[in-house]
């Protein structure tokens with residue numbers, strides 16, 4: 109009863125999906141049955157590297173490969189039609205963050221999953237980082253006391269919007285692309301509160317001057333029910349010489365405790381081939397070779413994707429969605445994060461405090 113999985117979107121991050129499923133396939137935990145991507149170049153490269161059959165169209169892949177599940181790693185503003193196609197064809201779905209860049213789009217996904225009794229899981233992989241999980245446990249068992257306020261930052265080097273995906277960066281933002289992670293993480297650590305008020309500012313200077321018309325930074329203050337306060341700084345204009353592609357961390361203060369996690373610097377630095385020294389985060393993605401000569405993919409970036417496959421296996425063996433409830437980032441979590449992100453953009457654009 110091995111589950112059959114296909115991925116839609118095989119670009120930079122979709123490749124992690126393919127790596128995860130090729131590893132799970134070797135372990136008998138899934139069949140990596142297909143990749144759908146309109147780019148001929150991506151299809152050719154991924155077919156050669158992962159031995160996967162490729163399609164230019166998602167619906168055709170689902171139909172021809174008799175898929176149980178689809179994972180979606182298309183650009184931020186291009187998740188919705190793919191997710192709906194997959195759910196309506198009866199597949200379980202794993203979607204990259206942000207789930208969608210509109211509240212209505214997220215609702216349509218949640219409704220379609222519910223109507224078809226299908227799993228809809230969002231790739232909020234910061235939940236799978238053990239450094240973060242232990243803070244959640246400290247909150248849950250009372251060691252931090254009542255959470256009062258927190259702060260997170262997530263910042264990319266400028267190469268990400270300007271060189272990796274300049275074509276769709278104008279239809280995303282550092283808040284959509286990066287802040288979505290930290291909003292989910294903070295809510296998950298603190299028991300899933302709802303946001304009630306948002307104020308945000310932002311700037312559009314460096315990237316728009318380079319012809320990539322998007323926010324450089326978005327900086328927000330979010331009030332959750334009960335007065336819990338969260339400050340969030342996002343940007344994607346760190347200079348080329350910065351020590352890592354991403355800089356990130358989170359802190360949380362409660363009535364009886366404090367936790368501070370540098371989510372980027374895990375104490376690993378490398379300097380290869382005369383390039384400048386880099387602070388790498390092996391907690392997220394560590395690629396090496398196992399003693400048998402097979403690629404080994406380790407880290408919370410992979411664990412989150414593998415968790416989806418495990419959940420689909422569980423369902424295929426007769427498990428129920430009800431018994432998985434609360435154990436994975438679900439559509440409602442994705443919807444709440446998008447609701448807050450829409451308020452952040454509205455506040456930055458209007459200068460108003462947005463009440464939710």
Ligand SMILES: NC(=O)c1ccc[n+]([C@@H]2O[C@H](COP(=O)([O-])OP(=O)(O)OC[C@H]3O[C@@H](n4cnc5c(N)ncnc54)[C@H](O)[C@@H]3O)[C@@H](O)[C@H]2O)c1
Nearest residue numbers: 116117118119120121122144145147181182183184204273
């Ligand atoms: N979880 C994370 O930490 C993380 C990190 C990076 C990116 N992402 C997310 O992954 C998604 C993809 O980002 P990326 O950096 O890989 O982008 P990318 O531009 O490198 O890749 C996107 C791919 O999707 C393909 N595509 C476009 N429309 C499609 C469609 N309708 N059907 C199938 N394929 C389609 C494109 O041809 C391209 O190959 C984004 O939502 C991004 O936010 C997540």
